[in-house]
Amino acid sequence: MNLQEQITRIKQVMRLNEDTQQPTIYVDMGGVLFPSSANDEVQQGTTERPKDIRAFQTWVIDKKNNNQILGKYGADGKWGRNTSNAWLKYGEEYKTEVPQEPTQNVNLSKFIGSTLWQVISRLNPMILTSIGTSNPQEKKKRKLTQAKEILNLPVDKIKFVTHGVDKAQYAKNNILIDDSPKNIKAWNNAGGTGILHTNNQKTIETLKSLTGLNR
Secondary structure (H helix, E strand, C coil): CCHHHHHHHHHHHHHHCCCCCCCCEEECCECCCECCCCCCCCCCCCCEEECCHHHHHHHHHHHCCCCHHHCCCCCCCCCCHHHHHHHHHHHHHHHHHCCCCCEEECCCCCCCCHHHHHHHHHHCCEEEEECCCCCHHHHHHHHHHHHHHHCCCCHHHEEEECCHHHHHHHCCCCEEEECCHHHHHHHHHCCCEEEECCCHHHHHHHHHHHHCCCC
16 A cells, blocks of 8 residues: 555544544554664663673672573673663663662663654554563553653553564554554555555655644
8 A cells, every 4th residue: 555545544543533533643653752672782671781781790690590581692792682672671680689789871862653652642642662572561561661661652542462463453444554454454454544664754744744734
């Protein structure tokens, strides 16, 4: 579906709702607003981290006997996905047991979807994101942290599903911004309108043409 077809379809959905309610805009997290959870680059899932990363990693290994969570590199002093996950799991306990170790807040104002979020946040969007079947609770906790601390969203604005195609249960007469063609296809087939996200600017222009933003 090209851009013009997307716009036409979304306008049709919006007209259907003029006498009832406007469609809800649902937004994916991984690959749209934040790096995909499958990305091996540094995860931006928390705004807080220990200043002495190696000290925290060593504590996890020695005190929690959990070298597995850090992966093959162990206490390498680097902040990556494994250490971020360890911090989400053990961070509060670490701060209690080792209160003299300072933490720092990291400026994440330039997350990958920050430009897009500045626009769609005015449209009262919902977050709709999948957490899979591998460590779902840890993923849910990380995404809740992202949504609350970085997007400033309350918990009732965040919905979780197991698999991406499960998002389609919310599709009828609503809009989804997602980077997965499979998820968009399932959403469209369920009676919603999906915007396949490839870059911030294209998605913003589509939404501006539909909502009259900045007019």
